[in-house]
Amino acid sequence: MKHLSPLYQLSLGLLCVLACFFYPQDTQALSITPARQTAIVDASGATIVPLFITNNTTKSIVVLPTVEAFTIEDTTQTILWNKTDPAISWVTTPVKKSQLDPGESIQVNFTVTIPSSTPPGAHYLGLFAQEFSYDGQVAVNSRVASLFFLHVAGPVYETVQLEEINTPHISFTKNTQLNIRLNNIGNMHVFPTIDIKQRSLGSKQELVFEETHIPFLAKTQKNSIYTIPLTWKDIGKNTLALDIEYGATNKHITRNISLWYLPIPFISVFIIIFISILLFFIKKTRSS
Amino acid sequence: MLYYEGLFILFMSKIFYPLICLICSIIPLQLHAAMTGGDFEIYADVFSTIEEHVVSGGDYDLYGTSGEFGTEMPSGGDYVLRAGFQAMERESLSLTLDKNAIDLGALTSDAISSDTLTCTVTTDAISGYNITISEDTDLQTGTGLEIDDVIDGEVTAGSEEYGIKTAGTAGQYNAADTAILSTTKIIAQQVGAVSSQDTGVIFRAAADAAATEAGNYSHTVTFTATINL
Numbered sequence: 001m002k003h004l005s006p007l008y009q010l011s012l013g014l015l016c017v018l019a020c021f022f023y024p025q026d027t028q029a030l031s032i033t034p035a036r037q038t039a040i041v042d043a044s045g046a047t048i049v050p051l052f053i054t055n056n057t058t059k060s061i062v063v064l065p066t067v068e069a070f071t072i073e074d075t076t077q078t079i080l081w082n083k084t085d086p087a088i089s090w091v092t093t094p095v096k097k098s099q100l101d102p103g104e105s106i107q108v109n110f111t112v113t114i115p116s117s118t119p120p121g122a123h124y125l126g127l128f129a130q131e132f133s134y135d136g137q138v139a140v141n142s143r144v145a146s147l148f149f150l151h152v153a154g155p156v157y158e159t160v161q162l163e164e165i166n167t168p169h170i171s172f173t174k175n176t177q178l179n180i181r182l183n184n185i186g187n188m189h190v191f192p193t194i195d196i197k198q199r200s201l202g203s204k205q206e207l208v209f210e211e212t213h214i215p216f217l218a219k220t221q222k223n224s225i226y227t228i229p230l231t232w233k234d235i236g237k238n239t240l241a242l243d244i245e246y247g248a249t250n251k252h253i254t255r256n257i258s259l260w261y262l263p264i265p266f267i268s269v270f271i272i273i274f275i276s277i278l279l280f281f282i283k284k285t286r287s288s
Numbered sequence: 289m290l291y292y293e294g295l296f297i298l299f300m301s302k303i304f305y306p307l308i309c310l311i312c313s314i315i316p317l318q319l320h321a322a323m324t325g326g327d328f329e330i331y332a333d334v335f336s337t338i339e340e341h342v343v344s345g346g347d348y349d350l351y352g353t354s355g356e357f358g359t360e361m362p363s364g365g366d367y368v369l370r371a372g373f374q375a376m377e378r379e380s381l382s383l384t385l386d387k388n389a390i391d392l393g394a395l396t397s398d399a400i401s402s403d404t405l406t407c408t409v410t411t412d413a414i415s416g417y418n419i420t421i422s423e424d425t426d427l428q429t430g431t432g433l434e435i436d437d438v439i440d441g442e443v444t445a446g447s448e449e450y451g452i453k454t455a456g457t458a459g460q461y462n463a464a465d466t467a468i469l470s471t472t473k474i475i476a477q478q479v480g481a482v483s484s485q486d487t488g489v490i491f492r493a494a495a496d497a498a499a500t501e502a503g504n505y506s507h508t509v510t511f512t513a514t515i516n517l
Binding site: 029030031032033034035036037038039040042047049054056057072078079080081082120126128133135136137138139140141142143144145146147151153154155156157158186213214215247248249251 | 365366367368369370374375378379380381382383384385387388389390391392403405408410411413415418420422427471472474491505506507508509510511512513514515516517
């Protein structure tokens with residue numbers, strides 16, 4: 001075999017190293033648009049909702065359009081997929097598995113057909129582009145969802161119930177927690193704003209908690225914890241006036257709740273004074 | 289010289305500042321008009337928009353057709369939604385995974401087996417995005433033997449545990465290992481538009497020499513990307 005010069009060997013090695021960077025790796029890459037959409041459809045009516053899917057990889061991929069419903073976890077406010085909802089069966093597509101060449105895009109039309117007896121209300125769905133996984137110890141699926149807010153046309157009822165409100169009757173810490181559980185029994189999602197007015201003999205303050213970015217979905221519950229900061233001026237009885245405003249019709253839920261703020265140092269001083277007075281009277285009684 | 293005098297007169301004139309104010313006020317109005325002009329320009333979650341800008345209290349009817357909306361006489365309920373409204377945002381979302389499968393190799397009690405997958409997300413959604421993970425079953429053999437999910441926040445060598453950890457700005461489990469469940473769990477979340485943002489997902493497993501039985505363990509995990517609500 002002909003001996004290769006050191007320069008040639010170095011060049012060959014460098015070429016091999018560079019080739020590693022350009023070697024097409026086994027990847028999954030999907031793009032969808034739009035990422036969020038809304039439709040209002042009559043009961044017994046139908047509409048078509050498009051989803052555009054693009055293969056961003058350098059190889060052909062097989063994509064499957066699917067539909068799932070979602071809800072929002074009541075405490076962490078995170079999205080939960082795979083919820084049961086009759087609306088899933090209303091959304092169909094003739095497109096099954098589609099092969100996409102590198103850079104190729106397709107438009108998948110989802111047909112939404114609402115049964116005739118469907119009551120008005122909101123349904124929360126995801127229109128997915130899912131790529132098939134390969135076999136392996138841990139096979140990996142990937143999918144990208146377009147959030148689809150489907151509303152069956154008709155009267156909208158915005159009704160939120162205050163299921164529970166509680167705070168410690170006696171608070172020993174300066175940051176008191178107020179727990180609120182709301183139940184959206186209406187048929188439309190809303191964006192509640194929580195206004196809490198705290199008042200004591202020494203001070204008053206207004207705390208406004210807006211949660212405009214995460215909708216409070218219809219037929220769901222929501223647990224929230226709010227921190228009420230208290231100062232030495234608030235020692236004693238405090239009144240918390242709660243005002244929850246929600247919905248397009250600006251509805252309100254109001255409730256008052258009271259708590260006693262007794263910080264540990266205050267209690268210590270109180271106990272010392274009490275014991276001192278007690279001792280004083282005992283001593284006085286004995287001397288008399 | 290005449291040019292500078294002209295500029296000076298313009299700046300000092302009474303109409304200059306009102307004119308600037310008028311121009312500034314016209315520009316946003318034009319932008320607003322563009323947002324409500326066509327089928328694909330209105331925010332998808334139109335009810336929050338109406339809630340803030342159209343409704344001023346009380347019951348009303350709401351209808352919409354081809355991207356236009358308005359109010360009508362009430363006819364039951366708090367308001368009425370009529371069919372026809374269809375809106376979407378021109379936002380896009382892209383998810384790239386650099387692997388189709390994770391290979392942890394042969395699990396031993398001496399060390400933690402691991403393999404890393406990188407999720408890369410690009411989106412122009414102002415709300416940002418999130419990635420969830422879920423599994424079809426636990427990591428198990430065909431006969432039902434399972435590798436236990438991590439529950440103490442750390443996969444430890446010599447202990448039968450399996451979980452994931454994340455790395456990157458959007459990672460939600462950068463400090464501790466977490467189990468993969470059949471329900472969705474957010475592992476990456478970011479607010480605001482991003483371009484090619486990477487999140488590493490490190491799969492980690494270890495075996496217990498006494499408790500873990502030999503076998504071919506496998507399962508399927510699903511990564512789901514959506515924009516934030």
